[in-house]
């Protein structure tokens with residue numbers, strides 16, 4: 001039974017066409033994937049059907065009845081809930097207050113029933129396997145935990161239709177597995193789910209059907225009841241180009257490169273680095289031109305390690321040397337001057353000036369680090385920005401667009417792009433392709449491989465194991481603030497990464513390297 005049907009939906013923002021012919025249907029108790037390149041209109045569509053935006057045209061039917069789209073649709077009346085890509089949590093409130101916000105119940109004498117609200121919040125977190133205190137303030141929790149709280153908040157609305165807009169972008173594989181268990185349980189209860197993601201393996205794993213948007217238009221549909229769960233069928237529909245995306249380096253090439261790295265000079269040496277309760281005696285080296293992966297479950301100290309190297313956090317003890325020169329990194333400018341830059345994981349918090357243009361954001365690192373004559377030549381900067389926009393395939397390719405008006409994935413492209421202009425010696429990447437579409441992702445990794453070939457050393461923390469396997473010469477696995485395994489060349493495999501991430505000795509796991517190796 002079809003419970004939601006959208007026909008020919010249209011929406012523009014100040015002349016930017018976000019949707020021009022979106023068609024979509026959702027059946028009772030199914031999980032329908034919605035995929036498409038960055039800026040193809042998925043969030044705009046999700047916001048229209050959840051009543052947050054009024055479309056310019058088209059029709060919407062919910063439970064077979066037409067919905068008046070001229071006024072704001074009241075999502076809760078239609079038992080429809082959405083998990084937003086840009087989180088809607090209040091940082092200064094606790095987890096339980098956020099989860100139950102706006103739906104407070106009062107007792108006989110007008111007191112808010114806090115005990116009941118806490119119970120509801122705790123139950124929602126338990127459903128997702130999240131072990132956080134409901135009394136913790138949201139400001140103190142990590143991006144992946146915020147995402148899970150946002151999902152928990154939607155679960156408590158007991159909706160019949162649940163829209164999940166990139167719910168897994170900041171989650172690690174174990175958190176994704178737990179979320180999938182919850183989604184499947186909801187499906188069994190008859191809930192219909194729209195699942196938006198750029199990770200194609202997630203779509204083929206969890207969805208019953210899939211709809212593809214391109215440039216604001218529905219361009220295809222696959223029903224996994226009759227069609228194969230095959231990435232090769234999906235990717236051409238998203239990119240609009242025949243054929244699949246090339247891995248940036250073949251397996252053989254990667255193994256050869258890893259061997260070459262053994263002879264290369266050291267770019268970075270980290271010895272016995274510690275941070276109260278978060279990092280313990282971390283030691284490792286990074287070679288010139290090497291791509292070193294950092295893996296493990298979310299929150300095992302990976303972010304903290306990168307934040308120390310980039311000068312955002314102060315280590316408790318240990319040593320850092322760049323090209324053999326010992327360094328005391330006291331602030332971010334210090335790290336940047338030494339050629340070490342961080343592309344952060346939380347783009348809205350750490351990476352962008354949302355209410356400034358693409359041009360300002362892309363030129364900021366260069367302008368702020370500029371010494372010497374008073375001005376940088378504007379024309380030259382403009383040319384550089386045009387080139388960067390092309391490199392990161394920004395859509396729309398407009399340097400004067402305000403960042404907050406770009407789609408989520410395009411904002412992330414700007415975060416990565418702005419540091420590339422400095423041609424860093426060491427590039428620290430914290431989940432750089434979070435929310436980025438498949439086409440751009442392969443483009444970004446090609447760019448990273450190109451930088452590595454020119455001698456930039458890269459530390460890549462990725463929550464997606466596939467990305468580590470496809471792009472790294474060597475991978476360090478972290479568990480509870482320690483390096484517990486180092487995997488290189490031919491030894492790199494998903495099984496080994498998972499076993500080490502859970503700190504289980506896998507069949508090929510020859511040695512536990514707690515404390516790291518130098």
Ligand SMILES: Nc1ncnc2c1ncn2[C@@H]1O[C@H](COP(=O)(O)OP(=O)(O)OP(=O)(O)O)[C@@H](O)[C@H]1O
Nearest residue numbers: 013018038039040041042043044405406407408409
């Ligand atoms: N408030 C706004 N003002 C101007 N343009 C907007 C606004 N919101 C969205 N857009 C534009 O509409 C288009 C579609 O954006 P939307 O966020 O729906 O894409 P998306 O498919 O969800 O992308 P992503 O995968 O990157 O999240 C983009 O070109 C975007 O820049």
